[in-house]
Amino acid sequence: MLPYSQVYGHNTTVDISRNQLIKIPVFKTTILQDGYIDYLLNEKSNNRMKNETGTEPKFTTKTSPKAEPALQELFMDSIMDIYWAENHLVKNLPKMIDAATSSKLKTAINDHLAQTKTHVTRLEQVFELLGEDALAKKCDAMEGLAKEGEGIVESTESGTATRDVGIILASQKIEHYEIATYGGLTQLAKTLGHDDVAELLYQTLTEEKAADQLLTDVAENDINFKASEEA
Ligand SMILES: [Fe+2]
Numbered sequence: 001m002l003p004y005s006q007v008y009g010h011n012t013t014v015d016i017s018r019n020q021l022i023k024i025p026v027f028k029t030t031i032l033q034d035g036y037i038d039y040l041l042n043e044k045s046n047n048r049m050k051n052e053t054g055t056e057p058k059f060t061t062k063t064s065p066k067a068e069p070a071l072q073e074l075f076m077d078s079i080m081d082i083y084w085a086e087n088h089l090v091k092n093l094p095k096m097i098d099a100a101t102s103s104k105l106k107t108a109i110n111d112h113l114a115q116t117k118t119h120v121t122r123l124e125q126v127f128e129l130l131g132e133d134a135l136a137k138k139c140d141a142m143e144g145l146a147k148e149g150e151g152i153v154e155s156t157e158s159g160t161a162t163r164d165v166g167i168i169l170a171s172q173k174i175e176h177y178e179i180a181t182y183g184g185l186t187q188l189a190k191t192l193g194h195d196d197v198a199e200l201l202y203q204t205l206t207e208e209k210a211a212d213q214l215l216t217d218v219a220e221n222d223i224n225f226k227a228s229e230e231a
């Protein structure tokens with residue numbers, strides 16, 4: 001395994017013997033777990049590596065010691081944050097179901113509660129794939145968004161379409177937060193070379209987007225008009 005390398009765009013400078021540097025073009029760089037990166041070299045680079053090192057090129061080498069562990073740490077922190085958020089929603093969504101009046105809205109939130117439990121399980125699979133314990137780190141954003149939903153319920157009358165509109169508004173803010181989180185984390189997982197994790201996060205992202213769209217449909221086709229008649 002080569003001891004050290006620095007990546008400059010599509011070129012990488014490889015230290016082949018601690019004091020002999022060569023610069024070679026790279027087609028694709030993939031960052032792997034444990035601080036290693038995989039290079040996909042073109043034929044010319046392959047031949048040059050063979051000539052200058054006298055051996056077949058090895059495509060796995062250590063990445064810069066500073067950059068990748070920090071990014072991996074940020075990624076893990078964000079996974080712990082969304083794990084807290086999903087668990088919080090499992091506790092919070094039943095309150096929204098109880099507070100809602102429209103049967104379509106109750107069903108939509110209830111179905112998403114079941115999905116949210118799956119999101120928790122999926123994140124536990126993510127921790128497992130990354131070889132980490134499943135730990136939750138308090139998500140201030142989700143705590144605030146959930147509180148806002150509860151505030152809307154407290155400030156509206158029971159049994160009204162107006163309260164349902166408020167619940168949809170609060171729920172869609174939550175979905176958008178989750179969409180932003182899972183969208184960003186899916187990309188980051190790919191950047192870090194965790195393709196299996198990226199696939200799991202992408203599945204959840206798809207479900208969050210569908211939940212958001214369903215809430216829009218319920219509002220537009222059913223509840224907003226009723227609420228406007230209450231005014
Ligand atoms: Fe979720």
Ligand SMILES: [Fe+2]
Nearest residue numbers: 175178208211
């Ligand atoms: Fe969600």
